[in-house]
Amino acid sequence: MFNNDLEVTLHKASADQLKPKPDQSNLGFGQFFTDHMFTMRWNRQEGWHDAAIEPYQAFALDPAAMVFHYGQAIFEGMKAYRGPDNQIFLFRPMDNFIRMNESAQRMCMPRFPLDRVLQALRALVYLDQDWVPRTPGATLYIRPTMIATEPALGLRAAENYLFFIICCPVGAYYSEGFAPTTIYVEGDYVRSVPGGVGNAKTSGNYAASLKAQSAAQAKGFTQVLWLDAVERRYIEEVGTSNIFFLIDGELITPPLEGSILPGITRDSVLQLARDWGYRVSERRLTIDEVIEAGEKGTLQESFGTGTAAVISPVGELFYQDERIRINNGTAGELSTRLFEELQAIQFGTREDPHKWRVRVG
Template sequence: MNQVIEFVQAEVKKEKPEASTLGFGQYFTDHMFRMDYDPEHGWHSPRIVPYEPLTLEPSALVFHYGQAIFEGLKAYRLENGNILLFRPEKNIRRLNESCRRMCIPSIDEELVLEGLQQLIQIEKDWVPSEKGTSLYIRPLIFATEPYLGVRPSKTYTLLIILSPVGAYYGDQLSPIKIYVESEFVRAVEGGVGHVKTSGNYAASLLAQQKAAQLGYNQVLWLDAKEKTYIEEVGSMNIFFKINGEVWTPKLNGSILPGVTRDSVIELLHDWGVPVREERISMKQIRQAYLNGELEEVFGTGTAAVISPVGELNWNNERMLINDCQTGDLSERIYKTITNIQYGKEQDRYGWTMVIE
């Protein structure tokens, strides 16, 4: 890393919102990190600039062929006023994996991580301190070349924007309801389901809308070929506690390798809880439910951390999990991870990075 990150200060600062009004992804800070790519200079001109609208030509390739990727991570305010990042290097590394799959030139991970740290240092007053709040971090890369033809773009822009947020589902550990989608599919092995590209989420919208109309918070996706095997929830990886063991779908090329998922598996191994990463069918889950062996279901992701699941609806059959109450293991995982994130518990895993 030999590029100097320029800083252009915003002339006018925004009024910061009250913590009680934050919600998720509604407010944005005064500055953003930006870097551009072209074949002659590579990734160049790293800078922190005022958050402002972008100017793109209508023919920019991103609008027509969807060459866009993103990441999501958070910064947390500690009791001593310092700010902590949770496993940021894994998110930046995964951004590069998305680059490779989507034919976007690889980024200098060290430079982007340094840009992220400098941006948060500048915007540190935007990191809220109230319980359950954090600063959401959204790195993204998109194609900018004006050209109408199906091929990789020759030019790109990388941005990192910041948003102070509250809990993703409001009452963080209140169990959610999930609709198992049996008609539509999100991703297929050999496709792009394992990377964070925008089209994956566009493909999920219709099913998510249907689930919401039926009173469900999220969609659980099944495999695209047989519509039998569990993959992931729209914004989370999924876990099932069955007879004292924890089951989760194995990574197969159509499931996102979540950072929180990886953290949960490491915790469970450390605690001596058996973990099975394998192909799991809905029939297996239904049978475990009928046998009284399905003890807990929970989702994992950066936005919500842990989301207990109180109900699954598969083929119009409702399965009520743990009397729609948060399970002991879900609560233990949530408290452990959030305590590490907020500096209340020793980080024995080397997951955190402090920004003073």
């Protein structure tokens, strides 16, 4: 049930509730949280209600809250950027919220009114704008989340939900340089299956990836590259990113067929690459084709795309005891150009032809 007349109340933090700002040279990721948060609740009788921007605080959940037992939990990730003249920008926030509503539908959770929640997000970021870092490359990370809160046991969709948004300042992802990652191609475990929830940003997807991710990191690799669950041949996505390959002048990324996340940065890269005249393909790609391209010397670049890193160049793949070196282990020309272009648009220092940037205040 939508409530397009949803009213948002404001409860500002008192002076004693305000937190000291962290050192902007040592922010890390997800360690410090702003003074305020946004919350609203849903039940079948009232729809969305009790929407409020309020001081950041813990909330209590019943031990029988259904999120703990049946996994109805979805989230998004986006950022706020401090641009010229201290203007604050969001990047494609409506697309994030549209995707979140699609995740909600897949997980049998209620959709929310997009315009009203975006308006609340802008108000939240404006209120906490002093938390948006001024350090070059640093941003305010934004985490919208929805969980099932009904206290009940029994496998069914819950009758009560909590939606909340929290924010945390994060440091520049490439504080020590635009360095390529090393990726382990996972052949035993799978991330998602056809007809599953791979295209939903639901918490269980990430929990299921931890075992393979931990094993890859123990071997010295940065990330896991997942293959399809049926034939274990077709490339799907990296642990926290969509994946691209530039092979013989063709920019290739796996298609959206239900088992991978439809990334906002992925879509932005596809649009920019087409604008620049690249031959772009959303098609199925086997790991064998990538290996063959590496052997022939036609594998020019590879990179991941996502909110956190924006563009993450890949310097090496490891598959079945074979190492595939990409662009001599360095960031490629296209990877670098995409990163610089997207960062410039996000921080408001370059023209925004596709109207992706949203001003907060």
